[in-house]
Amino acid sequence: MIIIQRQTVSSTRIRSIGWQPNTLEIEFKDGVLYHYHGVPHSEYISFIKSSSLGSALTLIENIIILELTRKIYIYGGGATW
16 A cells, blocks of 8 residues: 655645655545546646645546545444445
């Protein structure tokens, strides 16, 4: 499994984002974690500097193939993967 350092962001949909060569990782507030493969560093920089991460993400999603890597469901204080 790829481990990417993420930073918390201010967004209504997104909890944190990170990047490593050619992979953008986004954790959504509902616990879903996506890897967007084929994202160059310049696109990552444009993304994190965007005034609206949601709008910028829509543009990326229209171009990049994504991989749903995990979803965490929390029930009564426990977590299942």
